[in-house]
Amino acid sequence: MTSSNGGQVDINSGTRRQAVAVDLGGTWLKCALVYDDGTVRSSRRIATPTDGRESVLSALRSAISEVAEAAGGLPAVDAVGIGSPGMIDGDGYLHGAAVNIPGWADFSIAGELERRLGRSVVALNDANAAAMGELRFGAGRGMHDIALVTVGTGIGVGIVIEGRPHAGKGGVAGELGHLVIHPEGRLCSCGNRGCIEAYASASGMRSLVRELADGFDDAASELAHAARSVSNDLTAEHIYRELRNGDPLAAAVNETVCDALAHAAAALAVTVAPERIVFAGGIMGSADLILPRVRERFERLVLPHVAGSVELALAGLSSDAGLVGAAAAARTVQ
Ligand SMILES: [Zn+2]
Incomplete structure (x- = not known):
């Protein structure tokens, strides 16, 4: 693994796997590194741009890249997952519009982010992401359905x-x-x-x-x-x-x-x-x-x-359910 941040790879990370997860909402965009045990770190929250799809995609690309730096760069993380409002199919395509995010309609969220980041991205509905979080780390632990x-x-x-x-x-x-x-x-x-x-x-x-x-x-x-x-x-x-x-x-x-x-x-x-x-x-x-x-x-x-x-x-998780769930989904689905 080559480190692109001057060797400042987190020495506490051990061998735990890290994913970058995003919880996109109409007001805030949250992005963080999530370990495979559900631990969240390098979390940041920025206001979701309100001037169209390109601005949101650009903000997502920057946030994901920045957060990934704390793990040694994008190639060092094992998955990138994003939970977003709206009807999103299994290929990460948003059907129709997501209310509260202007311009966020009828396009491949996964495809557009993959093009900008140069790696695979899993996009899913935010409630599905939260459900995955509950399954792995919350009220659904040990269950399948x-x-x-x-x-x-x-x-x-x-x-x-x-x-x-x-x-x-x-x-x-x-x-x-x-x-x-x-x-x-x-x-x-x-x-x-x-x-x-x-x-x-x-x-x-x-x-x-x-x-x-x-x-x-x-x-x-x-x-x-x-x-x-x-x-x-x-x-x-x-x-x-x-x-x-x-x-x-x-x-x-x-x-x-x-x-x-x-x-x-x-x-x-x-x-x-x-x-x-x-x-x-x-x-x-x-x-x-x-x-x-x-x-x-x-x-x-x-x-x-x-x-x-x-x-x-x-529910067993608090406001991080969407983040840890997006990471869990990305590891499971990609
Ligand atoms: Zn109705």
Whole structure:
């Protein structure tokens, strides 16, 4: 191995293998070296460029090259993996657009980065990357088949089958956020009515609070009072804080959220048949108020044998799940 950084190869790395991993989001781009035991180092976070695809690709190339230097350069790392929003197929091609990243649409993420870096790159959906992270180092350790449901601005679903991320044709596998569960239900951002995401997402919950608040007067519900008096949107943290205080509106919102998540779990249980369905995202800080309710509803939606075959669990990793998962996927798939 030749070192391109003046011999400053990390003397602590021993014989552990290192991969460069990227977690690309609409706001931040995170890049780091990830050891095969899941240790993250040389991590950096930069603002995701907002002026088009070329700028993002250029920022990715720079970040990946810089981080790789800490391992002795790109030839010294054993894989490069990137998790990105959007429907990304098994060849690393992004189908359609990734919301929140202007110009990030309909092209081969893996191919464009390979051309710029001169080495193989594995690109996959960010939820699939996080699911791989959970499989290797989190709540799915020791398992082969898991699914991950992330509740954030939308619903992200990652699927791992036989230890490998499953993207499906056109990267469509796991696109459950816009599965309709109430055909006459609430209007969703996609234009349909009654999608899972219209209930169980940050924006869905905010709208739910405002809609349901009319049924509660100020004396009965602090949350209803806040919804009427606060001009800016209420956060999920606020809703769950009021739920702990016994607020009836917060309880009604949580029931609706848990019901939508149970539908997602039911769909995954009978199609993927994972050993475990792992739940992640900001609201899972209140998992004790959520997962038991999801389990209860889930058991009403599926046959007893199905319910008995699947565990519902809280994610085991924090914000590094996408990074360690992108590295794990790159090592597995390339
Ligand atoms: Zn929708």
